[in-house]
Amino acid sequence: MKLKIQRFCHHRTPEKSTLVEYDVPLKECTLLEALYYIKEQVDPTLTFASGCRSEVCGSCAVRVNGREKLACGYKTKEGDIIEPLSKTAIIKDLVVDHEVSLNTLKRVKGWLDKPATPQTVTAEEEKRIEKQTDCILCSSCFSACPVLETETDFLGPFALTRAYRYVNDPRCTESKIRIDAVQKKGIWDCTLCGECTAVCPQGIDPKTDILMLRTKSVQYGYTDPSFATGGDDMFGGGFDPGF
Amino acid sequence: MLHCDILVIGSGGAGLATALSAYEKNANVIIVGETYPTRSQTCMAQGGINAALGNISADSPKQHIDDTLKAAAGLASERMVKRLCESAPETIFWLDAIGVPFSRTPENKIAQRRLGGTANTRACYSQDYTGLKILHTLYDQVLAHEIPCLNERFLLDLAVENNTAKGAFFYNIREGKIETILAKSVVLATGGYSGIYHGYTTNTRQSSGDGIAMAFRAGAVLSNMEFVQFHPTALKGSGILISESARGAGGTLINQHGARFTDELAPRDQVSRAIWQELVKGDQVYLDISHLGESFIDEYIPQERKLCLTYAGIDPVHEPIPIAPVAHYSMGGICVDQNHMSTINGLFAVGECANAKVHGANRLGGNSLLEIIAFGRECGVSATNYATQSTAPHPVSDRHIADRLQQLLELPQQQNFYDMRADTGSILYQKAGILRDKASLSFAKSTVEQITTQLPEMGIVDRGNIYNTNLIERLKFENSMVLARIVLESALAREESRGAHFRTDFPQQHPDYHKESISFLDKGHLITRFQEVVS
Numbered sequence: 211m212k213l214k215i216q217r218f219c220h221h222r223t224p225e226k227s228t229l230v231e232y233d234v235p236l237k238e239c240t241l242l243e244a245l246y247y248i249k250e251q252v253d254p255t256l257t258f259a260s261g262c263r264s265e266v267c268g269s270c271a272v273r274v275n276g277r278e279k280l281a282c283g284y285k286t287k288e289g290d291i292i293e294p295l296s297k298t299a300i301i302k303d304l305v306v307d308h309e310v311s312l313n314t315l316k317r318v319k320g321w322l323d324k325p326a327t328p329q330t331v332t333a334e335e336e337k338r339i340e341k342q343t344d345c346i347l348c349s350s351c352f353s354a355c356p357v358l359e360t361e362t363d364f365l366g367p368f369a370l371t372r373a374y375r376y377v378n379d380p381r382c383t384e385s386k387i388r389i390d391a392v393q394k395k396g397i398w399d400c401t402l403c404g405e406c407t408a409v410c411p412q413g414i415d416p417k418t419d420i421l422m423l424r425t426k427s428v429q430y431g432y433t434d435p436s437f438a439t440g441g442d443d444m445f446g447g448g449f450d451p452g453f
Numbered sequence: 454m455l456h457c458d459i460l461v462i463g464s465g466g467a468g469l470a471t472a473l474s475a476y477e478k479n480a481n482v483i484i485v486g487e488t489y490p491t492r493s494q495t496c497m498a499q500g501g502i503n504a505a506l507g508n509i510s511a512d513s514p515k516q517h518i519d520d521t522l523k524a525a526a527g528l529a530s531e532r533m534v535k536r537l538c539e540s541a542p543e544t545i546f547w548l549d550a551i552g553v554p555f556s557r558t559p560e561n562k563i564a565q566r567r568l569g570g571t572a573n574t575r576a577c578y579s580q581d582y583t584g585l586k587i588l589h590t591l592y593d594q595v596l597a598h599e600i601p602c603l604n605e606r607f608l609l610d611l612a613v614e615n616n617t618a619k620g621a622f623f624y625n626i627r628e629g630k631i632e633t634i635l636a637k638s639v640v641l642a643t644g645g646y647s648g649i650y651h652g653y654t655t656n657t658r659q660s661s662g663d664g665i666a667m668a669f670r671a672g673a674v675l676s677n678m679e680f681v682q683f684h685p686t687a688l689k690g691s692g693i694l695i696s697e698s699a700r701g702a703g704g705t706l707i708n709q710h711g712a713r714f715t716d717e718l719a720p721r722d723q724v725s726r727a728i729w730q731e732l733v734k735g736d737q738v739y740l741d742i743s744h745l746g747e748s749f750i751d752e753y754i755p756q757e758r759k760l761c762l763t764y765a766g767i768d769p770v771h772e773p774i775p776i777a778p779v780a781h782y783s784m785g786g787i788c789v790d791q792n793h794m795s796t797i798n799g800l801f802a803v804g805e806c807a808n809a810k811v812h813g814a815n816r817l818g819g820n821s822l823l824e825i826i827a828f829g830r831e832c833g834v835s836a837t838n839y840a841t842q843s844t845a846p847h848p849v850s851d852r853h854i855a856d857r858l859q860q861l862l863e864l865p866q867q868q869n870f871y872d873m874r875a876d877t878g879s880i881l882y883q884k885a886g887i888l889r890d891k892a893s894l895s896f897a898k899s900t901v902e903q904i905t906t907q908l909p910e911m912g913i914v915d916r917g918n919i920y921n922t923n924l925i926e927r928l929k930f931e932n933s934m935v936l937a938r939i940v941l942e943s944a945l946a947r948e949e950s951r952g953a954h955f956r957t958d959f960p961q962q963h964p965d966y967h968k969e970s971i972s973f974l975d976k977g978h979l980i981t982r983f984q985e986v987v988s
Contacts, residue, residue, distance in 0.1 A: 221917050240763075250871035254914040254923040259488075261657050264693050264760055266585055267492040283763050301627055302920040308489060309604070321552070321593035328546035333557035343554045343579070343586050347491050372593075381552055 211236065211286060213244065215256065216293040219302045227300075229291065241281040241292065242270055245304075258304040265411060268348030271295055272304050278350035278409040295353035297362075311352045314369035318391050319376075326381035335380045342375035342419060344412045351406035351416055357399055365396045367406035367416035374419040377426055389423070389430050397423045398435050454848055457483040458840040459833070460636035462608055462621060462664060465493030466584065466822065467804025468642035469591035470829025471836065476598050478837040483634060485603045485623060487659065490592045494644055494657060494805075495825065498584025499696035499756060500568055501576025502548075502826070503819035504541035508562040509574040514539045520571040521820060524720045525813025526952040527967045528677060531988050533791065533810045537820070537827055544827045545577050553590045554579050566753075567701040568818035570720040576819035581696050581756040584822060606632065607925050608663055609858075611639065611800065612849045613671040618800035619846035621667075622854045626925060629918025631851050631858070637840035638799050640832060641668060641787060642825075645805035647681060649933040649940065650780035650886070651878025655687050655694040659929065664806045666932035668787045669939070674796040674973045676788035676808045678936070679943035679954045682816055683887050684781030685724040686740050691764045692779045695740060697721075697818040699757050702749070704742040707773060722815045722953045725778035729887040732777060739773035746770075778887060782821060784812045784953065785943070788971060790987075792835040793828060796973075799839055803832040808969075810986065814952020861927065864912030870930050873904050873911065881937060885944055890958040898941040905934050942981045943970045 211234050218227040232252060234244045242260055249256045261267035263282045270281040273293040281292075294300050299307045351367035358364050365373075373392050377385045397420050406416040424434070459475045461468045464486030472482045486493070505512040517538040522529055545563065549555060555577050556564040567574045579586040595602065606623040609631065613619065620635035643664025647656045654660075669675055685706070686695040700706070700717040706724070707713055708731050715727035728738050742750060742757070747770045750758050761767045761774050787795050787802035789809055794801050803809070804825045811824060880900050884893035908931060915923035947970060949963035950956050968983040 219917060219919055221919060238766075249923075250869070254871075255917070257915075257920050257922050261488065261492045261659065262494070262497045263657065263691070264497065265763070266582070266756070267496050267657075269488065269492045302917075305920050307627075312489065315593070316596050319597075321597035322550075323597070325547070325550035326552075328549040329563065331549070331554075331557065332561040333559055336554050336557045339554050340580070343589070344582060345589070346496070346585065347489075347589070376552070379552060379554075381550070 211288050213286060213290040213292060215304070217256070217303050218300050234286070239286055241272070241274065241279070241284045241286045241290070244286045245281060257302045266346055268346035271348040271350045271353070273353065278353050280348060280411050283411060295349055297353050297355065297358040298349070308349055311349050311366065312347070314365050315372060318365060318369045318373035319388055320369065320372035321376065322379070322382055323384050323387070326383070331380055338378050339375050341414055342371050345371060345414055346412060348411060350409045350411060354405040354409040356403060356405060357401060361395065361399060363395050364399050365392060367420070370397060370423060371414060371416045371419045374423050377423065385426070386430060389427050389432070392423055393427065393432060397427065455483065455632070455634045456845060457481050457634065457636050459638045459640060459836050460485065460620060460634050461640045461642060463493070463642035463644060463804070463806070464490035464602060464604070465642060465644060465804065465825070466495035466588050466591060467825035467829045468640070469588070469595055470826045471640050471642055471803055471833040472600050473591065473594055473598070474830040474833025475837045476600055478834060480837040480840060483601050483603060483636070484595070485606045485634065487605065487607050489604050490595065490602055491589055493588065494660060495588040496585040497655070497694065498822050499581040499694065500698040500701070501566055501578035501583050501819045502545065502587070502822035503575045503817070504545040504577055504823065505538065505573070505575060506542055506545065506563060506565060506577065508558060509565045512573045512575055514541065516573055517541065517575060520573070521811065521817055524570045524815045524817045524952070525811070526815060526962065528813030528951070528969055528986055530810035530986055537811050537824060540827045541823055544823060544830070548587060548590065548826065551590055551594055553587050556580055566698055567718070568697050569700065569718045569724065570817040578698070581698055581754050587822065587826070607928065608643065608667055609854050611667050611671045613797055613800070614849070616672060617798040619849055622851055624858070624925070626920055629921060631854055633849065633851050635846045635848070637843040637845060638801060638836035640801040640803060640836050641806050642804045642829070643806045645783035645786065646933070646936045647780040647783050649878070649937045650681070650882050651874050653692060653878055653882035653886070654780040655684055655692055656780070661929040661933040662783070662806070662936045663929060663932045664802070665786055666935045668795060668797070668800065668802065669935065669972070669974065671800070672797060672974060673800060674788040674971050675939060676785060676969045676971045677943070678785035678939045678972055679947055679970060680784035680814050680952060681780055681940065682721055682782040682784060682953050683725040683778040685721055685728055685778045686776045687779040688760065688765050689775040689777045693760050693764045694781070695757050695760065695774060695776060696754065699740060699742050699754055702742070702753060703745055704740050707739050707741050709737040720815050721818065722955070725887050726955060728776070728778050738776055740776045741773040742769050743771060743773065780882070780886070782816055784808065784814065784816055793832040794835065794839070799843060801832050801836050803828050814954060861924070862913065862916055864909055866912040866914060867910040868907060870911035870927055873907070874930050874933070877901065877904060877934070877937060885941055888955050888957050889944055890956055891945065894941055894945045898938070898945065901934060901937045901941060905938070908934070939972045939979060942979060943972060946970060946981045946983070
């Protein structure tokens with residue numbers, strides 16, 4: 211089985227990304243198994259991240275034929291093209307710098323500010339945050355988000371999902387702080403394209419979480435800034451009443 | 454050169470719990486991890502975290518203590534087990550208070566499920582993502598308190614002078630630089646060593662017991678290293694874990710004739726041996742959960758179905774799952790006292806890298822998540838108390854570390870260490886696994902010794918300084934060879950069978966070995982002895 215992997219490292223020549231083809235004599239293997247085969251038997255300089263091998267640690271997300279996948283959960287196919295995640299700096303080969311994307315969690319204040327009274331959450335309240343707390347922080351959604359192509363300081367999908375997870379948690383007494391934190395470069399900048407939802411390996415739906423945060427924001431008195439500015443963003447110019 | 458009060462090495466559940474409790478005591482904490490905090494092995498713990506809440510059926514801390522001591526087969530400290538089990542309900546309430554989304558009963562109580570080794574329903578859970586959700590909640594709290602996390606730093610060595618920890622040396626993986634961090638207290642929370650059974654383990658490839666190997670090299674005493682738990686139900690071939698909760702929910706173990714052959718909820722050592730005996734007869738062994746029904750499986754153990762589909766091409770709703778027992782958890786580790794301090798002053802150890810005398814010869818499912826949180830929080834307090842009585846260490850030289858790395862980079866590549874790692878894993882599994890005897894252990898020992906002498910022929914190919922995982926894996930391989938030798942020496946020395954250590958040539962438990970084994974370096978030589986378990 212042949213696959214192509216994007217290789218890049220500052221100290222290599224040429225100092226730009228190149229697609230390198232490898233022949234992996236394995237049948238029915240995950241992409242991670244293929245990557246390990248190459249590293250251990252063909253080229254030990256091939257560099258990628260991995261951890262649990264069971265789709266729960268979020269280490270091994272890459273792009274396969276342009277789509278975000280966890281290498282450990284993806285079955286390799288003939289001719290696959292493997293690239294690192296997008297929207298973040300490549301450190302080497304398939305390893306990217308996650309510090310920038312993880313920093314969005316700080317910006318949305320994704321946590322409880324103080325300990326809550328234990329044993330107060332109901333079964334129904336727990337269910338409301340169950341899916342969002344399945345997140346493994348693999349950054350697939352961050353990589354797939356088209357808004358981040360132009361707005362590099364957009365909060366991105368997983369941080370907004372985490373913000374919603376806490377806003378929606380009955381133990382969170384300071385929801386307003388989270389709602390305030392997601393206004394700028396956040397929920398209103400999302401185009402609701404759904405790419406994040408499409409690539410999430412955990413079946414989480416950040417697009418819907420963002421819509422829910424918009425509804426909550428309206429309840430807190432916020433309005434969609436594209437309307438507040440007289441529809442500049444929607445109609446491409448100021449409102450001209452003199453037709 | 455960075456300074457802090459408490460240097461926490463390892464950013465899994467034990468490390469983050471330690472850091473949070475030290476922070477609460479106003480200590481200046483730095484967390485250093487080999488990867489990002491949410492990527493540690495804690496996220497792989499599925500089944501649950503034990504606490505005698507009695508939310509489903511009657512239970513008591515006393516019963517939890519008795520079950521834990523029984524599984525430990527005489528090698529646990531009653532005092533430490535008592536502390537662990539009695540603090541368990543408060544530990545759950547703390548996790549609940551900081552935001553862990555525990556699954557609930559219809560009556561809105563924290564839900565609990567049954568795991569092996571107990572008649573009681575004791576494990577609190579978040580579906581089968583318990584470790585993941587605990588770990589992420591701890592991380593959220595670390596972010597809230599702005600505790601610095603230095604990610605992607607590999608522990609190269611501990612700085613120890615006069616048997617006192619001063620800090621540690623790290624390899625900044627991204628930049629290829631050596632970094633030194635000085636601290637008044639150093640906490641190792643670096644995980645276990647089941648990864649030495651490479652290819653036959655539920656663990657990640659990274660779990661080579663690096664912190665334990667560093668502590669040993671620095672002069673710390675290790676204990677009970679022969680006790681490695683083999684989890685009964687890993688997917689055959691890949692070693693991917695299928696949680697004990699599948700059996701707790703009513704899953705059965707059957708052979709290829711469809712016959713049951715063991716009590717599925719006996720302690721893990723017994724179940725693994727029963728499966729092994731079927732496998733050596735040439736039979737296949739399966740875990741069957743199909744009778745539980747699709748809706749139950751999707752509601753309570755959804756991850757198990759997903760894992761079976763991806764890694765075995767099997768839908769457990771319709772067919773039995775082919776399984777085999779593989780190395781899962783190391784009970785042995787850095788020998789610590791009741792304050793979680795090792796035999797090196799100011800060097801603490803917590804979580805799987807430590808032997809805090811609570812699991813003894815066999816760990817109960819649901820007790821390791823409990824240990825990392827309950828003892829992590831205790832360790833943070835102990836490390837802070839120690840730090841308040843210490844002075845800031847003087848700068849130390851990293852010259853010897855730089856020389857060692859340089860030598861490694863210059864080694865010839867006559868042998869592929871990846872092949873050697875695979876060979877070692879296979880030999881350890883066959884010869885020092887679920888069943889062992891003097892001949893098999895001696896064979897494994899001579900193989901490990903031979904490979905160790907060949908290490909200078911196993912150079913690396915990648916000589917670059919940016920994100921050199923070839924170098925890190927080679928460093929880890931050397932650590933795992935150090936630990937393999939200690940495991941084998943300890944296993945040879947214990948001429949009896951107890952818990953996870955089963956010697957076919959000494960199949961009975963023997964009162965002479967109602968002791969813990971200890972391993973340490975004396976003038977460069979490995980010494981293995983036995984000592985009384987401090988109660």
